[in-house]
Amino acid sequence: MELLKKRILEDGKCFPGGILKVDSFINHQIDPVLMKSIAVEFVKRFSGNRFNKVMTIEASGIAPAIMVGYLMELPVVFAKKKQPKTMENMISTTIHSFTKDREYQVCISKDFLTQEDRILFIDDFLANGNAANGMIDLIDQAGAELVGMGFIIEKAFQKGGDLLRSRYVHVESLAIIDSLDGCKIQIRE
């Protein structure tokens, strides 16, 4: 997606350890016009798939997911990182955080992820695929079906994309970063 690639090159910042900061337009301050274009692109790329719900994980996935849900007029559900005392029919899984380098629990209510659901998962980044694998675990536990996974940015020098594609998951990434070596952002054409 050309508009997104251009913006990453203009406003993205590299941090040691292969981290790309996009907090001026994607995951802290948010550019809603860009976010709408991102959602339009996701809708186009998954137009051949039938899904009835959009799923994401808090917090950074919520903005793109809700834009997709809005365009498709479908409900959006997000996995929570803090377990609310009042959550009913909870299922949970453990995820390793790439950016924080620690394990954390995420949960979701089976009231909103059911056997009838065909899920499109949306998130901001795909790195090692830990968050994505955790979401697949929740989808499996609920007896729902995963239709596809869309990421705004995939870091292809980490193993998540290969792992998901080797499991025959339909993955769509709108910008693929081949390298951040030497703090130079190299985006795939």
Ligand code: 5GP
């Ligand atoms: P994974 O679970 O695929 O290893 O990492 C995905 C999650 O970690 C994303 O939900 C995202 O929040 C965070 N993440 C991974 N790599 C980066 C990065 O380079 N920059 C930012 N801002 N977040 C990242």
